[in-house]
Every structure is written in structure tokens, then in C-alpha cells.
Amino acid sequence: MDSGESSLANYDVPDDLLYTKEHEWAKIISEREVRIGITSYAAKQLHDVVFVELPQLGLEVSQGKSACIVESVKSTSDVMSPFSGKITKVNDELSLHPELVNKDPYERGWFFVLEPANLEKEKGNLMNASEYKKYLKSLTDA
Amino acid sequence: MPRQTQLYPAYKDRAKLTEFAGYLMPLYFKGIMEETLAVRNAVGIFDVSHMGRLKIDGKDSSKFLNRLLTINIEKGEQGRAMYGFMCNEYGGIIDDLIAYKLSDESYILVVNCANREKDLSWMKSNLRDMNVKVHDITDTSILLAVQGPKSVSILNDFSYLKRFRFALSKYENDDLMVARTGYTGEDGFELMLQGATHQNPEKGLKLYSELLERVNANGGSEAGLGARDTLRLEAGLPLHGQDISEDITPIEAGMAKFIDTSKEYIGREAHMAHLNGVKRRLVGLVAESNCIPRTHYKVLLNDDEVGIVTSGTFSPILKRGIAMAIIQIDALNHSNIFEIEVRGKRCKAEIHQFPFYDAETYGFRRKQLG
Numbered sequence: 001m002d003s004g005e006s007s008l009a010n011y012d013v014p015d016d017l018l019y020t021k022e023h024e025w026a027k028i029i030s031e032r033e034v035r036i037g038i039t040s041y042a043a044k045q046l047h048d049v050v051f052v053e054l055p056q057l058g059l060e061v062s063q064g065k066s067a068c069i070v071e072s073v074k075s076t077s078d079v080m081s082p083f084s085g086k087i088t089k090v091n092d093e094l095s096l097h098p099e100l101v102n103k104d105p106y107e108r109g110w111f112f113v114l115e116p117a118n119l120e121k122e123k124g125n126l127m128n129a130s131e132y133k134k135y136l137k138s139l140t141d142a
Numbered sequence: 143m144p145r146q147t148q149l150y151p152a153y154k155d156r157a158k159l160t161e162f163a164g165y166l167m168p169l170y171f172k173g174i175m176e177e178t179l180a181v182r183n184a185v186g187i188f189d190v191s192h193m194g195r196l197k198i199d200g201k202d203s204s205k206f207l208n209r210l211l212t213i214n215i216e217k218g219e220q221g222r223a224m225y226g227f228m229c230n231e232y233g234g235i236i237d238d239l240i241a242y243k244l245s246d247e248s249y250i251l252v253v254n255c256a257n258r259e260k261d262l263s264w265m266k267s268n269l270r271d272m273n274v275k276v277h278d279i280t281d282t283s284i285l286l287a288v289q290g291p292k293s294v295s296i297l298n299d300f301s302y303l304k305r306f307r308f309a310l311s312k313y314e315n316d317d318l319m320v321a322r323t324g325y326t327g328e329d330g331f332e333l334m335l336q337g338a339t340h341q342n343p344e345k346g347l348k349l350y351s352e353l354l355e356r357v358n359a360n361g362g363s364e365a366g367l368g369a370r371d372t373l374r375l376e377a378g379l380p381l382h383g384q385d386i387s388e389d390i391t392p393i394e395a396g397m398a399k400f401i402d403t404s405k406e407y408i409g410r411e412a413h414m415a416h417l418n419g420v421k422r423r424l425v426g427l428v429a430e431s432n433c434i435p436r437t438h439y440k441v442l443l444n445d446d447e448v449g450i451v452t453s454g455t456f457s458p459i460l461k462r463g464i465a466m467a468i469i470q471i472d473a474l475n476h477s478n479i480f481e482i483e484v485r486g487k488r489c490k491a492e493i494h495q496f497p498f499y500d501a502e503t504y505g506f507r508r509k510q511l512g
Binding site: 050 | 178368
């Protein structure tokens with residue numbers, strides 16, 4: 001471990017979410033509503049998020065494919081959708097306050113809501129909280 | 143395995159590290175935005191020991207450098223730090239550098255990290271029969287930058303130095319060169335301490351921690367390469383390997399004031415031709431809000447590709463995306479508003495003078511802090 005920052009204790013991993021290897025989270029609110037954002041690990045890696053290009057309402061996105069863009073001072077990153085489906089809501093607050101992604105990645109820093117096309121089947125491709133914690137540990141121990 | 147500077151142990155536990163030109167360097171400590179603003183508003187300290195340091199000694203040193211560099215090194219007096227270019231026969235920029243004149247027979251050149259080996263072999267191949275020795279002193283010295291409006295309170299003893307002048311001093315019996323130079327657009331100093339090696343870095347580490355204490359006491363911050371890049375871009379200072387290269391001349395880069403065609407030097411003929419007119423130019427662009435230009439993005443005018451972004455970032459001072467771009471002269475003569483292609487979409491960007499910030503509010507020319 002080369003710096004205090006890689007300590008796993010610094011990353012919040014809520015129990016009630018599903019996770020991707022690209023560090024997005026998904027919260028299943030109902031069968032027709034899944035909220036999506038990036039994890040505290042991703043937010044810390046990006047640091048200083050300065051702009052989020054949100055997807056258009058109605059856009060059809062695919063699991064594992066880019067749904068929108070997040071920009072920090074020095075880099076541009078894709079946000080991969082954890083589920084396939086249609087975008088039904090976007091977090092407009094991020095246009096004025098992109099820093100919410102860093103400050104509150106699991107609540108006010110959410111990106112979009114989609115209506116999943118294949119919820120049950122695609123769930124199997126995601127990690128639960130304890131699996132994601134193990135995955136983070138494998139990354140930070142490397 | 144990436145190399146480390148002699149100062150690496152001083153900050154490695156506090157820094158988010160990144161590999162840059164073969165060195166493991168701090169990208170940031172607290173954050174790029176915060177460190178950029180700390181330097182603009184107060185003061186920041188950077189380890190820049192990855193930069194190459196070459197010592198030129200011998201009777202023919204001035205003659206040798208005058209042939210290699212675009213500036214007239216013989217005109218400058220002792221104690222001057224001179225910014226200039228080393229060019230190839232076609233006028234392309236091998237490197238940009240600062241030459242510190244210790245005497246007519248002795249100079250220190252600070253060159254870009256990534257170009258150090260290339261510069262050395264170019265110099266050696268141009269030695270001919272001149273009485274000149276070139277020594278690489280990068281691994282036996284350290285280089286620190288203390289930058290920002292409050293840097294003068296930290297290096298009070300050197301407040302008499304004018305910009306681009308330096309003094310030779312001592313730090314616990316070791317030679318210390320203090321120069322009023324930098325790469326941020328702000329007032330500031332660069333300090334070179336001799337004798338700090340990887341085996342014996344102690345004095346370098348001590349100097350770093352003493353300066354850091356004073357930086358912190360002045361409301362400043364340690365700063366990494368992320369802030370350094372943002373600061374230099376806001377100031378309109380080019381980065382070799384991105385904005386300038388062997389494929390571009392100083393005239394195309396808009397930096398003709400750092401060439402002196404009244405003397406002989408390698409690349410002069412090509413530069414004379416370019417002084418009569420160039421086909422493209424390096425310019426600054428400010429993007430519309432919510433658009434951040436990045437390196438290699440295309441610049442368009444009326445659907446035609448007329449240029450390319452060479453560096454881009456979000457500017458913490460302007461709160462906008464800013465960029466350097468190389469654009470065709472014909473297009474520049476027609477318009478000062480262009481489009482940048484960002485992931486298949488287009489955003490507007492307007493030509494802007496360097497520096498990007500208001501020079502009365504920020505930078506070394508600013509009016510006194512309010």
C-alpha cells in the first residue's frame with residue numbers, strides 16, 4: 001500500500017446497491033425504476049468533477065455501454081450503464097453542482113434513472129456490496 | 143520501474159502519484175482545483191526535480207550555446223535566466239529551456255524531463271572541436287518551485303531579484319541557486335540545490351520541509367503536476383511534446399520574441415522564411431460552458447477541419463474549458479469563433495489572448511493583492 005488514500009476504509013459501499021467493475025452503482029427502486037450513479041471509489045479516483053454530460057431523456061442504453069460522460073479537471077470518463085433500458089429521469093442538479101458527485105456520490109450525486117428492459121437477467125452480471133468490497137480490495141492491494 | 147526524484151520520500155505518503163516521462167510524480171495532494179487556486183491566490187510548492195539540469199562549462203560555452211539556441215546568449219549578463227529554444231535545421235523545436243548564465247564560460251540549462259537524453263545527444267553531436275564540456279547534473283541536484291503572490295514572503299531574502307534573474311547562495315554549505323522564474327504565470331522562485339543525490343537526499347528533504355512549513359503558514363499548499371499543467375495552460379505557456387514540438391517553429395507557436403535572427407544559429411534560415419508568413423499558428427481558445435476541450439480534438443470552421451487542440455483543461459479561474467490549438471492562418475483570418483468536435487458533438491470556442499486570466503487580477507503583473 002503506497003498511500004493512505006488506497007485504504008479500503010475510505011470507500012463507502014452501501015449494502016442495498018448493486019455494482020459494476022467500472023465502479024457504477026445501481027439502486028433498484030422498483031421493477032420500472034433503477035437509479036444509477038458512480039461509487040465513492042470512482043469519485044475519489046476522478047477527483048474534482050467539473051462537468052457531467054447527462055444522457056437525453058428517452059435514450060435507450062445497453063448494459064456495460066457508455067450512457068453519459070463525466071469530466072474532471074484533467075480527464076474525460078464514460079459512465080457505463082449497469083442495466084439496459086430507457087432513460088426516464090436525469091439529475092439536473094448536477095449541471096449547476098457537478099461537485100455533488102464527489103461530495104455525495106450515493107445520494108444527491110446520482111446521474112440518471114432508467115426503466116430496465118431486462119432487470120432479472122442482467123442483475124446476475126452485477127456485484128452485491130460484499131462482492132464489490134472484495135473487488136475493491138483486490139484493486140487496492142495490487 | 144519508474145524513476146523517482148530525490149525528494150520523493152518527502153511527500154510520497156501524502157500524494158496521489160502518477161507516472162510522467164518515466165518519473166513517479168505527485169499528480170495532486172488535496173486536489174488539482176484546490177492547488178491551482180492556492181497558487182493563484184497564495185503560494186504553492188512543487189518538486190520539479192524531474193526536469194533535466196545540464197551544466198555547460200568551458201571557454202567556448204557562450205559561442206557553443208549561441209549556435210544551438212535561438213536567443214542571443216552573449217548579450218545577456220551574468221545572473222540572467224534566459225528562456226529560448228533549441229531548434230533543428232528545419233527550425234523545429236527540439237526543446238524549450240531556460241539558460242542560467244553563471245559566467246561567459248559557465249551555464250546551467252533547465253530542460254524538459256522527456257527531452258533530456260535527446261538534448262544531450264544533440265548537444266554532443268554539435269560540439270565539434272569547441273572547448274566545451276556538457277555535464278548532466280540532474281541526479282546530483284534538486285529543483286523546487288515556490289510559486290504564487292505570497293512566494294515573496296517565503297523567500298524574502300531574494301525579493302530584490304527581478305524577474306528572470308537569479309542569485310547564487312548557500313544552504314548549509316551547499317550551493318543554492320535561487321531564480322525569479324516559474325511555469326505558472328505567477329510571481330515565484332525556482333531553487334536549485336546542489337549535492338542532493340538519491341543516496342544522500344537529506345539536505346534536499348530538509349529544504350523541502352522547511353519551505354513547505356512556510357508555504358503552509360502562508361495559507362498555501364503542496365502542489366502536483368495536475369495543478370502545474372492547469373496553471374501553465376491558464377498562463378498560456380506551451381508544453382513541449384504537446385503544444386510545441388520538432389514539427390513546429392517558434393514563429394508558428396507565436397513566440398518569435400524568443401528568437402534573434404540577427405545572429406547565426408541552427409534553424410535560423412527556416413525561421414527567417416517563417417517570419418515572412420506562416421500557414422498555421424498556436425492560439426488560445428475559450429470554450430462555451432459545459433465543454434472541455436482535450437488534446438487531439440478537432441477544430442472546425444464551417445464544417446471544415448482547420449486545426450487541432452494541443453492541450454485542454456478546465457480552468458479553475460475562468461470556470462470554463464480552455465485550450466491551446468494549432469489552427470490554419472486562413473481560418474484565423476476569417477473568424478475568431480470556431481467549433482470544437484467533442485465526442486461527435488460540437489461546441490463553440492472563441493480565440494483568446496494569453497494569458498487566459500485577467501492580468502490585472504492574476505499573474506505576476508497583477509496589481510497589489512487587495
